[in-house]
Amino acid sequence: MTVARTGSIWGATMLRRRMLVSLEINNRDRAYDWFLGWMAHRASSGTASRAAPWIRSHELSVETMIERRANGSSSVFFQLVAGPGTHWFKYKGAWMQVKRERETRSMMGGQQPGMSVPWETVMLTTLSRDRALFPQLLAEARDLGMQGQEGKLVIHTAWGIEWRPFGKPRRKRPLQSVVLEPGMGEKIEQDIKAFLARRQWYADRGIPYRRGYLLHGPPGSGKTSFIQALAGSLSYDICLLNLSERGLADDKLNHLLSNAPERSFVLIEDVDAAFNKRIQTSADGYQSSVTFSGFLNALDGVASGEERIIFMTTNHVEQLDPALIRPGRVDFSALIDNASPLQARTLFQRFYGEGSNVELNPDELDVLAQNLEDIVEEKLGREQRVSMAALQGHFIRNQPKDAVASSLDLFTGILKKEP
Numbered sequence: 001m002t003v004a005r006t007g008s009i010w011g012a013t014m015l016r017r018r019m020l021v022s023l024e025i026n027n028r029d030r031a032y033d034w035f036l037g038w039m040a041h042r043a044s045s046g047t048a049s050r051a052a053p054w055i056r057s058h059e060l061s062v063e064t065m066i067e068r069r070a071n072g073s074s075s076v077f078f079q080l081v082a083g084p085g086t087h088w089f090k091y092k093g094a095w096m097q098v099k100r101e102r103e104t105r106s107m108m109g110g111q112q113p114g115m116s117v118p119w120e121t122v123m124l125t126t127l128s129r130d131r132a133l134f135p136q137l138l139a140e141a142r143d144l145g146m147q148g149q150e151g152k153l154v155i156h157t158a159w160g161i162e163w164r165p166f167g168k169p170r171r172k173r174p175l176q177s178v179v180l181e182p183g184m185g186e187k188i189e190q191d192i193k194a195f196l197a198r199r200q201w202y203a204d205r206g207i208p209y210r211r212g213y214l215l216h217g218p219p220g221s222g223k224t225s226f227i228q229a230l231a232g233s234l235s236y237d238i239c240l241l242n243l244s245e246r247g248l249a250d251d252k253l254n255h256l257l258s259n260a261p262e263r264s265f266v267l268i269e270d271v272d273a274a275f276n277k278r279i280q281t282s283a284d285g286y287q288s289s290v291t292f293s294g295f296l297n298a299l300d301g302v303a304s305g306e307e308r309i310i311f312m313t314t315n316h317v318e319q320l321d322p323a324l325i326r327p328g329r330v331d332f333s334a335l336i337d338n339a340s341p342l343q344a345r346t347l348f349q350r351f352y353g354e355g356s357n358v359e360l361n362p363d364e365l366d367v368l369a370q371n372l373e374d375i376v377e378e379k380l381g382r383e384q385r386v387s388m389a390a391l392q393g394h395f396i397r398n399q400p401k402d403a404v405a406s407s408l409d410l411f412t413g414i415l416k417k418e419p
């Protein structure tokens, strides 16, 4: 009896091994969400029910999604995805079993509060002869998952030692909507394009293929907006790196910088703040353990053919250690300053010009724009200039005529508030 039992178990195992093939996808992989989304899409769009009227999904999980529309409104909807348990579906004539399992004892996501999630896996099983369907299915799931991202900007943040998309992909901001000093935007754009075209040149000379940019200047002058718009225009993603993040240590930082997703800029904001004090303390009193030398080493990284583009921003360039801004770490540095006369004029025209619902004929608009330019040019000293963000706020609050008439108050008012 025992021999027969063992024999039948062994036989069944052998048969399964010979006839079945399984594919494991875990939730560290991007394919995981794509696959669940794809299953949910098939179930809701009726593809699955036509192919398999009795698709078994007794256990469902809910995913809440927020859709933001171009006009600013948004709506919340729910997607029912296959929950933990066993499900069946038919794909291109082949039956597939899906087993979703959750491991609650260990969590992923590191020590970041509220960000850890249980490990999960999805095991797809089908007949050996249908194994070629796996790549097709995954490619379909990927295309569906990426659909919403086309033409959008994806922001990644660090999750433990890996990068994960943060929130829904955002609408790209047109590059021209960020008004910088004439020629400045173009200069940075040309530099990065030239860099991207010289991969082979770097490889031939054994130079690490990376470039660092530092945009410095007062708050609200458009540094972040410009970097995001530039990434969008080049179809790059942004990896937002917070050096004072809880749990970030030198080794993790090194790993993150060496493993940023392809076609992405690493953006480190307020880089001066991270090393002002020897040990950085975050709002909840947690001490980040990234050291200055660890950061420098991570920036240098191991020489590799991998492309790496880092953008850093700061309001206090004078406080940066010269070691940080030496060529190789920062190859291009630019001052993005408060609104110059021409910038104020251009922002005004963009704001109230074509497409805005303000009724002004082009001549009137020109005269007002000229007045504003003159005020910034003649009535104010350089140090009295205000940020583009302050001007933007002023334009939002006022009609064009009032905006120009009260602009001097804005400029001097802001000045008075400053010590």
Ligand SMILES: Nc1ncnc2c1ncn2[C@@H]1O[C@H](COP(=O)(O)OP(=O)(O)OP(=O)(O)O)[C@@H](O)[C@H]1O
Pocket: 177, 178, 179, 180, 217, 218, 219, 220, 221, 222, 223, 224, 225, 226, 313, 314, 315, 347, 388, 389, 390, 392
């Ligand atoms: N040059 C500009 N052109 C158009 N809009 C601008 C410009 N500068 C700032 N703004 C507007 O001001 C707001 C803040 O800008 P942003 O965050 O890019 O500034 P920043 O220089 O990165 O500031 P900080 O140094 O405080 O991070 C945004 O809403 C942006 O639209």
